[in-house]
Amino acid sequence: MRQVAVIGIGQTKIDEQWTLSIRQIAIQAIRAALLDAGREAVDGLFISNMMSGILDEQNNLAALVADFAGLKGVETVKVEAACGSGGAAFRAGMMAIASGELESALVVGVEKMTDRHPHEITSALATAADADYEVDMGVSFVGLNALIMRRYMHEYGWKHGDFAPFAINAHANALHNPYARLHQAITLEDFEKSAMIATPINLLDASPIGDGAAAILLVPADSLEKGDRILVAGSAAATDTIAVHDRREPLFLSAAHKTAKAVYQQAGVTSGDIDLFELHDAFTIMSALSLEACGFAERGQGLRLGLDGEILPTGRIPITTRGGLKARGHPVGATGVYQLVEVVQQLRGECGATQVPDARIGMAQNIGGSGATIVTHILNRE
């Protein structure tokens, strides 16, 4: 198996992009990544997207984007794993290079979702859950996360304000990320007084949706000179039951645990070696569960890392260093690619005020559904 390296990244600001079509948003990220890599052509295009069929009336999106990006004739495919689509597309592109089938793979996550009625968007997001046994019972996607969060608070005795550090850290870091959706510092008071959405999840527990695209260009590592390369050191995907009610332990992200274990082994590291962790903080509860499943905290103690300041860029395990889903924003099918782009920015030392000192090993974890599909990657700076 050939080792795979990252040679280019690109991203658009996450925003309400009502004057741009989905293809135009994707093309902006593609151009940025090709420019960053100093390339003009690629062998394959791997698009991640969740909802273009529903919200943009557009399937066959990969062929569409290739066409309008000027990548005529190139092999393309779209990968979908709900909010975990980005990580899954990165893994598909990685395997295409590793197998020897392609010499370059451009992974592009894109979502355009804000210019529809909120009811349509909520319904589209709910397609990540079990349509027959969850959604038809009236549970929305935020509702499912609220059930998990309430159970967690009950089980381990935490109060709502204990989740605040995750949101405060994300908002603080996003201030320094020009591509972030929200540029607004928040306080514990803001967090506690924020409008309730689905008890106990309030507005500042939840990540904002957005329109945006991120791109990352992969090539065989042996095509680059050694030294200063960014390598894909670990890659794994796994699933749990799609419905939360079918899980023996709804407070344990088994697929996060399984994939973290796999990537640690592949990269020859332990959780203690990870310099930063771009986790999937769609809701504050998910930050806690992800940290616990990946070995950074005991079960029920993930909040402690926030309360102790260990998740800050200068802490033991910096998370959401560019704002995370919470403040960088969550353009659903694109999010996993944003996470990986941000890990690359950290490994390159491009993060200014939120730079993790001497970042060498970064991890990204992308979650589809309420823990159903999880894709975890480790990138290393040589």
Place this chain on the structure above:
Amino acid sequence: MRQVAVIGIGQTKIDEQWTLSIRQIAIQAIRAALLDAGREAVDGLFISNMMSGILDEQNNLAALVADFAGLKGVETVKVEAACGSGGAAFRAGMMAIASGELESALVVGVEKMTDRHPHEITSALATAADADYEVDMGVSFVGLNALIMRRYMHEYGWKHGDFAPFAINAHANALHNPYARLHQAITLEDFEKSAMIATPINLLDASPIGDGAAAILLVPADSLEKGDRILVAGSAAATDTIAVHDRREPLFLSAAHKTAKAVYQQAGVTSGDIDLFELHDAFTIMSALSLEACGFAERGQGLRLGLDGEILPTGRIPITTRGGLKARGHPVGATGVYQLVEVVQQLRGECGATQVPDARIGMAQNIGGSGATIVTHILNRE
């Protein structure tokens, strides 16, 4: 790169399956393929589907199916390339094995689409075309193919009845396929008198939609004993412009040509060595264009192969040997996997009355959109 082999196949009858959910349909094909292979577990599940987000309100389909198929925890992803999704998922599964990341990959195509209003289905199918520059102008998917067919007839001087052999052969072959949607022989008179849909495409030029699933299990070839293996000898994907009006030569499937050339080279064969060809006959015009682009006929002369009986199971280049999209049926996102399952049936000699004598090299070509995404495979019996 590791060579990849097929060790199991499964499929459901294509029909209106209103009493089954999409997960239940997929599971039937999965069980059949695992039983056929004598296995119970797999490393990865690659689902192909085009429209479940729109018609079944279900995304994250791969995680859902893995869960309910009893493949708990397994890596999954959904691949979408419109009607070319099946071939694309097969290629993704193949690359996962070839890369060394997985030791087994189950590729499952599934679509459930008949129990909705025809207007909804037509709209959902149109998402394969360019939403902004084709569909918003009022062109349906059959309308696009009608434009191509009319131009072909004008350019090369064929009359409508000359397309009949493609439909007649497909219907005749489907009589012997228990999984086929239509079991009804047709005559030239039937063909010419059939109801018009979009001039010049009538009902018997067009393939019927349906609900169905097909599955195929891949493993590394070196895990099997030599002799009597079915190997993936060639695999390629390419694109053309998504919109028909953007093509310099709208009567030439450039991505079919490109991928056929690639798979011939990979397999070390020429078009003359292909024993059977499961092509993408969504409309009769597509059979002609596919045969021409892959080197079986000169441009504009694909119909000659039908008129001369060369496409019959005993002819020079047998096509749609199990009924093709035309009569086996076209459950859109599943079709590409059906084609590959049928090639395997031919290579195994399981096709009874429509068996191609001593079939050793089979090709399958899956098309997404009106030629935008094309995935071509060659399978060899050792």
